[in-house]
Amino acid sequence: MRNISLIFKQFSRSVLLVAGLVVCGLTAHAQTDAAKGEAIFKAKCTACHKIDTRMTGPALGPQLTQETDDAYLTKWIQNNQALIAAGNKKAVKIFNEYNQAGMTVFAELSDADVGNVITYIRADWKKIQDDKAKAPAGGAVAEDKGPSSLVIWGLLGVIVIAFIVILVLNKVIATLERLLLNRQGLALEEATEEEKAPADRLATVKKLLKNKKLVFFIVVCGTIAMGSFSWVTMWNTNVHQGYQPVQPIKYSHQLHAGAMKIECQYCHTGAFKSKNASIPSLNVCMNCHKSVKTESPEIHKIYDALGYDPNTAKYDSTKAKPIQWVRVHNLPDLAYFNHSQHVKVGNIKCQTCHGQVQEMQEVYQYSPLTMKWCIQCHKRTEVNGKGNAYYDSILSAHEKIKKGEKVTAAVLGGIECAKCHY
Ligand code: HEC
Ligand code: HEC
Ligand code: HEC
Ligand code: HEC
Ligand code: HEC
Ligand code: HEC
Numbered sequence: 144m145r146n147i148s149l150i151f152k153q154f155s156r157s158v159l160l161v162a163g164l165v166v167c168g169l170t171a172h173a174q175t176d177a178a179k180g181e182a183i184f185k186a187k188c189t190a191c192h193k194i195d196t197r198m199t200g201p202a203l204g205p206q207l208t209q210e211t212d213d214a215y216l217t218k219w220i221q222n223n224q225a226l227i228a229a230g231n232k233k234a235v236k237i238f239n240e241y242n243q244a245g246m247t248v249f250a251e252l253s254d255a256d257v258g259n260v261i262t263y264i265r266a267d268w269k270k271i272q273d274d275k276a277k278a279p280a281g282g283a284v285a286e287d288k289g290p291s292s293l294v295i296w297g298l299l300g301v302i303v304i305a306f307i308v309i310l311v312l313n314k315v316i317a318t319l320e321r322l323l324l325n326r327q328g329l330a331l332e333e334a335t336e337e338e339k340a341p342a343d344r345l346a347t348v349k350k351l352l353k354n355k356k357l358v359f360f361i362v363v364c365g366t367i368a369m370g371s372f373s374w375v376t377m378w379n380t381n382v383h384q385g386y387q388p389v390q391p392i393k394y395s396h397q398l399h400a401g402a403m404k405i406e407c408q409y410c411h412t413g414a415f416k417s418k419n420a421s422i423p424s425l426n427v428c429m430n431c432h433k434s435v436k437t438e439s440p441e442i443h444k445i446y447d448a449l450g451y452d453p454n455t456a457k458y459d460s461t462k463a464k465p466i467q468w469v470r471v472h473n474l475p476d477l478a479y480f481n482h483s484q485h486v487k488v489g490n491i492k493c494q495t496c497h498g499q500v501q502e503m504q505e506v507y508q509y510s511p512l513t514m515k516w517c518i519q520c521h522k523r524t525e526v527n528g529k530g531n532a533y534y535d536s537i538l539s540a541h542e543k544i545k546k547g548e549k550v551t552a553a554v555l556g557g558i559e560c561a562k563c564h565y
Contacts, residue, residue, distance in 0.1 A: 415486055
């Protein structure tokens with residue numbers, strides 16, 4: 144009898160061990176896949192896509208049911224422009240179908256990120272269809288969160304039930320054991336102690352604390368949870384993705400760059416020529432606002448900042464008080480980023496890094512601006528060296544080096560201002 148009970152205890156502890164590990168694994172798993180994909184989808188895709196209806200781009204639910212080649216989809220989502228440029232048949236076809244509307248390049252998304260987005264889209268589309276199928280039957284639609292969470296809750300339920308069964312069986316065995324011992328007239332010290340203070344709740348806790356394996360699981364689970372929490376927190380320190388400060392003037396990119404289609408270059412001239420894209424001086428605004436919307440209080444802020452009197456059309460610099468735009472993007476000083484190298488030489492669109500600015504009422508930081516972000520793009524993006532003055536000069540310098548001719552640092556770009564100056 145004693146042996147049976149020992150074996151049973153051993154067995155139940157092993158079940159607890161497995162259960163503990165499963166819970167740990169499931170909590171970690173629950174944060175991946177669909178949930179992560181949903182966050183990315185909402186942040187990056189909803190400007191142009193819906194799951195169930197066509198917007199700027201196709202309805203992604205049906206699209207991803209029809210297109211099952213995930214390797215192709217991953218390539219498309221990470222860099223559709225490269226696929227189109229390479230003449231991929233599927234890519235060119237859909238590009239033409241949508242009047243060459245053009246999708247943003249998401250080089251910053253890793254393969255796993257894209258996988259999560261695809262998982263989310265397919266799961267959500269399945270849910271939408273399931274809901275539709277249920278709707279005609281009437282009754283409230285259960286708020287389930289897709290098959291994966293159902294599975295998780297099911298497993299958790301099984302674990303809880305197993306736990307209860309173990310506790311009950313344990314009690315039964317203990318009682319039987321005591322009965323047997325009593326009949327033999329051998330009262331165990333332990334048993335009597337327990338009988339004397341049945342109401343002592345601390346005793347249960349103490350007993351649980353004595354179970355070294357249980358304590359071990361709790362400690363392991365706690366450590367994993369704390370560890371992953373601080374890991375995520377540490378990685379996100381100083382990452383200001385989504386940062387959207389309120390600006391002193393209600394200037395809208397959606398109106399100016401979007402509806403009115405003013406080129407980015409018109410205001411951010413620096414982006415093509417130098418390290419800094421630069422914020423335009425208010426004189427640029429005055430090209431239009433000397434005569435446009437002159438009655439608006441927002442435009443009067445421009446006048447006040449320049450010391451301009453709309454009645455006399457004269458500037459008085461003594462009254463000027465410059466506008467303080469709030470900086471949105473800001474790399475730390477230890478990192479050197481040059482716009483012209485990327486925009487002019489690399490021929491990368493502003494939107495690749497800054498998102499669809501022409502659709503933003505107020506600009507926000509679209510990309511994480513982390514080192515990982517820079518590096519991932521550098522690893523993926525192919526350089527186009529043809530008909531590019533920058534590479535022509537480097538190639539000719541290399542030819543000279545090969546031939547043993549004299550080459551100065553200046554030939555390699557050593558007198559370009561941006562190579563030395565911030
Ligand atoms: C700026 C708008 C825009 C954004 C943002 C955007 N897309 Fe697209 N997407 C399009 C357009 C337009 C098409 C149709 C093809 C074309 O014109 O290039 C498309 C096509 C697609 C296709 C179909 C490809 C095929 O061959 O079947 C997929 C899949 C897709 N997008 C996924 C995404 C995902 C995932 C995101 C977010 C990470 C996203 N898109 C963000 C505009 C966008
Ligand atoms: C009519 C002038 C004008 C045009 C055109 C314009 N911008 Fe701007 N942009 C501004 C002004 C003014 C600010 C500063 C206020 C703000 O952040 O909204 C700014 C801010 C920004 C910022 C944030 C800068 C920071 O503080 O980090 C980005 C990014 C940006 N613009 C990108 C673009 C892109 C991309 C386009 C083209 C699609 C564009 N802009 C077109 C005037 C313009
Ligand atoms: C190419 C001409 C042009 C330039 C340059 C321009 N704007 Fe505008 N802006 C307009 C027009 C046109 C409207 C009015 C659209 C309308 O009728 O609502 C407008 C509207 C506005 C409004 C909204 C006013 C209101 O009360 O509705 C603000 C604020 C504004 N501009 C700020 C700026 C700032 C700041 C700059 C410089 C960075 C600038 N604009 C540069 C043409 C311009
Ligand atoms: C390869 C990614 C990339 C591309 C492409 C890009 N930017 Fe930027 N942009 C950045 C980064 C990174 C910063 C932050 C720079 C810093 O803090 O030193 C930034 C900052 C800015 C700022 C704030 C002022 C400044 O110069 O620091 C403006 C305005 C801006 N970008 C506009 C543009 C416009 C307009 C284009 C397209 C012509 C463009 N950017 C293309 C990555 C990019
Ligand atoms: C969207 C993709 C993309 C992102 C994001 C990006 N880069 Fe680049 N970067 C490029 C490409 C493409 C080139 C090569 C341009 C060329 O042909 O010289 C380049 C070139 C450079 C160079 C010059 C290398 C050389 O040999 O002269 C530096 C420095 C650089 N990037 C820094 C950065 C930093 C810092 C960041 C992050 C803040 C960043 N880049 C983000 C695409 C990117
Ligand atoms: C090989 C590196 C290098 C290149 C290329 C370079 N500079 Fe400089 N520049 C410097 C150094 C170093 C200083 C600081 C010298 C000093 O303080 O005496 C400086 C100082 C300056 C100053 C004075 C700044 C001040 O506050 O005193 C200006 C302005 C300037 N450079 C502009 C330019 C321009 C414009 C170009 C491109 C045509 C350029 N530089 C190219 C290295 C360079």
